[in-house]
Amino acid sequence: MSVFPATAAAKAKGRGTTAAGSRPRPRKNQRAAYLFIAPLGIGFAVFYFWPLLQTFAFSFTEFGAFGGHTFIGGDNYARVIKDVTVWQALGNTLIYSAIGLTALPIAIVVASLLNRRGLRGVALYRALYFVPFVTLPVAVGLVWNWLYNGDYGLLNEVLGRLGVDRNHWVSDPSTAVYAIGAVMVWSTTGYYLIIFMAGIKGIPRDYHEAAELDGAGALRRFFTITLPLLSPTLFFASIICMINSLQTFDLIYIMMAEKNPAIGDTQSIVGLFYKWAFIENAQGAAAALAFLLMLLIAALTFLQFRLQKRWVHYG
């Protein structure tokens, strides 16, 4: 357990020019550190860790719809593993994650374009890219469903002129998952954009100016200065992006009608969790499913932390 993720970060940091920040400090400093963490720790204990423990216990029981439970051992976990819809949902979820990750490069490129000095109207662009945040999720679902509509949608009109066959994009089992994935990228790009804009602004201007004096072009500066110095932010964003896409649910819920023939081909793990817990009154099995998902996410996060020393540069 001692080589857990953050140690990798500490080690990477330790390799820097001066290791002052992480040099062993006297006890006084240790106490201060605990005080820094205490407020958040207390909040987490009350509102997250305790509920988490409770729910974990519940995952070994069968819930009454209105409280009351009986211990049934590992039956819920067995049910999850045996259920074919779980495996299908897992496959869908992994596809969403792969598609969802493409939001990161798009956001980086846009963020660095928005960072171009002297670009006119840059503040206006920034505001416009923020607009998806304030758009009602229901409106997002409606407009995309209209664009994708097989009979009357704009997409088919445009593609039709290019010679592509009409399709019911969100109700054709072979395309629905990608159609939703595209909307996912659309709706999350603005959010990573904000994180990257903050990250890029954290890079001291002096570095760019020095490189510019050395005659480095914009593209070169992007790869030799922006990207490495942005790597801690990028690392954060990639983990968040992975976690979020593995937990995808809302968008599918909004876009996919219950009667959609492609519903099984688009259902995510959290969607299945929601169905079990809140519609079919199988809270115990739902909790087991959520914990297995958590295990998967933890494993993938751990992997990313292990790999970070290869590409993340800390100050």
Next chain:
Amino acid sequence: MAETSGTQAPPAPRRRVDAGSVATHAVLSLGALVMVFPFLWQLLTALKTLAETSRVPPTFLPDRWNWSSFEEVFTALPFREMLTNSAINTVGRTLGQLVFCSLAAYAFARMRFRGRDVLFALFLSVLMVPSSLLVLPQYDIIQRLGLLNSTPALFLPGMFSAFGTFMLRQFFLALPKELEEAARIDGAGSFRIFRSVMLPLIRPALAALAVITAMWSWNDLLWPLVVNTDPREMPISAGLTSLEGQYETNYPVMMAGSLIASLPMLLVYVFLQRHFVQSVALSGSKS
């Protein structure tokens, strides 16, 4: 909004229109169109009649521009109370996260103490569970605190965030060490170094976290619906869903309501985005 762009980068030399910036503008404005389109659709829907919103083939522009939905919002919902609840909820969560997360993030990034890595991993685990898993037990806690149907119930759990801690930690990690060292030699204590040296340096990150948290809090739906069933204690996000019927949803009023409700968030963003614009000046903070 456009004015700020003129003042944001004074050191930049004025260049002539070159191919690069034309291409940049082309890419950015195409992207902007894609980003704004659903919002426009929302506006157009708000201006349609209810009957027109569900028709095949769907119409793009309203048959007749109908503004009555914007008035109807105020009679259909206790709009003012709901906006107040939303504001309190948003401010509560955002302030809470800025304070609690920056403190913890600083300790995780720049201090050494026993159990740090384990604690950090434990904190991160909060991110890994789907939030709806914890809704029931969290509800039980709020109930035991006697806070059901109250404003604090809206923001209490949301003040503590693993996302914010992780994000700020990354930004703290990216800072060079020399500044901290200098301050320490000057004899400053941990909290002073944090407060007056390090915190100002991650201002863009704090602004970004504030914007993201504010948006999440403003739009949060499931939690407020579960914990505050009294309409007068609901935030606007939850209130708007009461326009959803079993068979029919009053989309025009819903869209109009959400447009009005989104204005404060746009203002918050316009105000905060200045902090993205100004680069951190390392030399300035040394003195």
Next chain:
Amino acid sequence: MRRRTLLGGALAAPLLAACSGGGGGSEGGGRTTLSYGMWDPAQAPGMEKIIAAFEKEHPRISVRIELTPWASYWTTLKTSMRGGTAPDVFWMNAVNFQLYASSGVLEPLSGHIKADATPVDRHPEALVRLYAYRGTQYGLPKDFDTVGLWYNKALFDKAGIAYPDASWTWDDVRDAAAELTNPRERVHGFAAEMDRQGKIYPAVCGAGGYILRDGRSGFGDERSIEGLRFLTDMVDRGWSPPQSAMTESVGRVRYWSEKVAMNYDLSAMAGQMYAVPALKDHGGIAVLPKGRRRATIIHGLANVISAKSRKKEAAWEFVHFMAGRRAAGIQAEAGVTISSYEGTQDAWLKSMPEFDLKNFIDMQEYAVPYPSSENTAVWENLQYPLLGAAFSGKGGVESAARTLGEQMDRALKEESGS
């Protein structure tokens, strides 16, 4: 005046809690406020009117509506049941009823009904029975819904076909659907949508099949499959849009946009249809055409009392009032739903004189109650994923129905086992 004393008892507790040491008999502050949970904003104005009438009769009780959107109604209700913040009185439907009744979270009403002589027999018997569990009544119906055949007179005229009437059979529907379908104008004769209450259940029952009987699924039954085939055939022959197209633009919307000539739909839709000028002008309603037998599906909502309510006596007064003639009359005038109280439907019929709404009421005679069990949602959720392909014109309805029957039987077995 038994009612008064009952009410007095109910009022005592909150009064004592509110003013400790008060002299008693004081007028002020003696009001009991009931919360009333519902989900349909369209019905809120009518309910407010009923509440006003109730409050006039019971000056010491006031009722406050808690409107929760349909999409989160049941989730929220279940959670608030745990915390004791559930409304005192709330709407219940057939799908959820047995789950709530079997869990003991609803207040039994049989004793009250007997004591206060609530006119239960004036409501359709099938509906009343939907809200009884193991011989005890837990809910009293407030309204009902049947499914009828909606058609577009203008499209019928254009095709030169006589309008549907009570003599129509499934063959007539098929013939008309073929004639009415006009691919050039993207008009379909029929909307054979995958929709349980509006299409699947009525078709299955009309073919002489069944959904649920004695704890067993009817989907594997030959007659039931014949009912399903009535619908999927329409898709296969191109007389109805496939399900893949109808999830994107639903049958109901196609009907009121005059892109579908015939559609099975609920009586509850009348208000919305009436708001569409074209339909008000030339929308028609007929009873469902006969398959092997006459059938439609009847469903209605009921008012129930939370077992955790601390104001049960006042809550009963309200539920009792809601089941009476006066409340039903006010509800009918509001025009949103059909009141279930016999003889109060006139107001509803008159609220939309251009529509032949009477057909919906006449169908009560052979209406089949909406099928339900203790955990209805579980087996209902099996239907759409399994039947989706067959309703999208990909065939295989027989095997899909048999699989559905087997899986539903398994779910039912699990339900009774736990």
